[in-house]
Amino acid sequence: MMGLNKLLWAFIFIPLVVGLIQFKKLTISHRFLYGFIILGAISEITNKTIKEFIVIKNNMPLGHLYISISFIFLALFYMHELKGLINKKIILAIIILFELFCLTNVILFQSYLSYPSVPGALSALILVTFAVFLFASILREGKIKKLSDSSLIWINSAVLLYFSGNFFFYTLYNFILNYSSEFLFRVLDFFRILNAVFYILIAIGLWKAGQQKQT
Numbered sequence: 001m002m003g004l005n006k007l008l009w010a011f012i013f014i015p016l017v018v019g020l021i022q023f024k025k026l027t028i029s030h031r032f033l034y035g036f037i038i039l040g041a042i043s044e045i046t047n048k049t050i051k052e053f054i055v056i057k058n059n060m061p062l063g064h065l066y067i068s069i070s071f072i073f074l075a076l077f078y079m080h081e082l083k084g085l086i087n088k089k090i091i092l093a094i095i096i097l098f099e100l101f102c103l104t105n106v107i108l109f110q111s112y113l114s115y116p117s118v119p120g121a122l123s124a125l126i127l128v129t130f131a132v133f134l135f136a137s138i139l140r141e142g143k144i145k146k147l148s149d150s151s152l153i154w155i156n157s158a159v160l161l162y163f164s165g166n167f168f169f170y171t172l173y174n175f176i177l178n179y180s181s182e183f184l185f186r187v188l189d190f191f192r193i194l195n196a197v198f199y200i201l202i203a204i205g206l207w208k209a210g211q212q213k214q215t
Contacts, residue, residue, distance in 0.1 A: 009044050011196040015203035016041050022210030029080035030209045033155065036073035037202065039066070061112045064119065068102040071095070071123045074159070078130040081152065085137045094126065121170035124163040131160040151209035158201035165194050 019026070019034040026034060043066045050059050072095055079091040102119045106112040110119075134156050144150045169176075169191060176184050 008192040008196045009048070011199040012037065012041050012044055015199050015206055018203045019206045022206055025210040026206070027080075027209065029077045030151070030206065032073050032076040032080070033202070034206065036070055036077070037199075039070050039073060043070075060114060060116065064102065064106055064112050064116045067116050067119050067123055068099055071098055071127070074127055075130070078127075078134065081134055082130065082137060084141075085133060098123065098126065115173060117170045117173045121167055124167035124170060127159055127163045128167060131156050131163070135160075149208065149212075151205045151207075151212060153205075154201050154208060155205035158198050158205065161201075162194060162198035165191065 015034075015037045019037055023031070023034065043062065046062060047059060050062075075091055075095045075098075079086075079088050082091070098119075101122065105119055110116065134152065138144060138150075138152065138156075144153070147153045169187065176187055
């Protein structure tokens with residue numbers, strides 16, 4: 001399993017390559033999603049570099065920074081896709097309030113050296129809510145004849161699945177940590193697999209987005 005875990009992080013390069021190939025065909029919203037993927041790849045590479053070559057015991061500041069910036073890209077993706085259902089100003093206000101919360105959190109509540117469980121849980125909850133609204137919008141409009149051909153179905157399913165799991169992980173992190181180290185490692189193994197599935201679904205969604213634009 002240890003060998004598999006070392007490979008699972010690299011799944012992020014699948015949507016990174018697919019998005020690069022299809023970039024010119026992507027809509028504005030899908031380009032924001034691709035920005036999220038680029039940021040994730042930079043974060044993963046930086047994490048690996050820190051662990052392998054730089055003697056730093058705590059890389060939690062990077063986690064706090066990643067959550068706050070990655071949220072912007074995904075929220076902007078949903079701002080464009082939900083424009084017929086939710087006013088853009090509402091989502092922009094949510095983005096601003098979330099960023100202010102992240103800043104306030106590290107100053108007054110959670111140290112930037114601690115695990116970003118609170119902003120992580122809040123980010124996941126908001127993104128899951130956006131995903132539910134998007135599915136509701138898709139069902140209401142009824143324009144998609146074949147669900148498997150829609151990039152939004154693949155991408156939104158990925159977000160709903162991944163961030164639903166993330167919400168419970170961030171919420172229960174301290175409990176899991178205090179309960180058992182072995183159990184924590186098993187949970188982390190599960191989330192590494194979930195992470196890989198997430199990136200595969202995103203890659204399919206980006207490929208479908210390019211094909212739709214071409215059509």
